[in-house]
Amino acid sequence: MGKTDGAVLDALLDRYGRTYAREAGIKLSDQPKPLYQLLVLATLLSARISGQVAVAAARELYAAGYGTPKAMRESSWQDRVDALGRGHYRRYDERTATMLGDGAGLIVERWKGDLRRLRDEAGGDDRRIASLLMEFPGIGPMGADIFLREVQAVWPQVAPHLDKQVLDGAGKLGLPRQARSLAKLAHGGDELARLSAALVRVSHDKKSVNDVKSAAAR
Structure with a gap:
């Protein structure tokens, strides 16, 4: 250098x-709960909305107790809308509330609530991980990049992304x-x-x- x-x-x-994980209060580690919280944050950051608002909305969702896939899936659609609204995530709140509920269902049913299983299914390859991530509602190429940029702190398999x-x-x-x-x-x-x-x-x-x-x- x-x-x-x-x-x-x-x-x-x-x-x-x-x-962005740190700003959202996520104590990132290679464990199911913080990895899921990062996925939620990547979903929120994917919309055409400021990063500050997305981070604030993520904090509200976690504070409401929706920091695990099981809790997110069991929350009502209106509860998710209300939490997003408290974070001023109002332009996309209804659509995003639906996507978060559907995404929580997907991770529970397919990967038992654990994104490490998704990583292992992809063989640790960042492109294959990105492809699987894009099966979640609201996660496109940009959202997959957001997740991988942050998760490389605890997933050395994907670094450098x-x-x-x-x-x-x-x-x-x-x-x-x-x-x-x-x-x-x-x-x-x-x-x-x-x-x-x-x-x-x-x-x-x-x-x-x-x-x-x-x-x-x-």
Whole structure:
């Protein structure tokens, strides 16, 4: 790592290196409950709505007790709508409430409520995992990428998962735009997930790019 890349990386992680899972209060580990909570978050983040609103809605769902597939499936549609509304996730609340209920049913029936079974069915291959994830209502290619970017912190099988948004953010900061070269800048899966989240944030915000470059030049 060159001095310039190192300074940019330090500034980037210091300012924007929070995973979306952490913001949503998920203590991510390779266990069924937090993995399911991450899937819920990826579903919410997939809509055309701000990341802050999606995170707030996820927190409300978990606070209401819907942090497991069984609890989500057993909740009423109206209860899910109400929780999403408390998180100001109102534009897509009714449709999303339906998708979350259906998705909870799918994971219980097919993978016994455990996304590790999905991972194992896919042989740990990130493309096959993405394909299976897209069987969940509300999860398309973007949602699968969101899940894989975050889960690489605890699923080393899928790392490095650096999609176009991440690489676009890297390019704006002058960091390597090749996945392998960029991955070498991170120390372990947790930092890779933080780096991915940070680069997604700066890919949408020119002010953040300037902020990181200015801090790195000091």
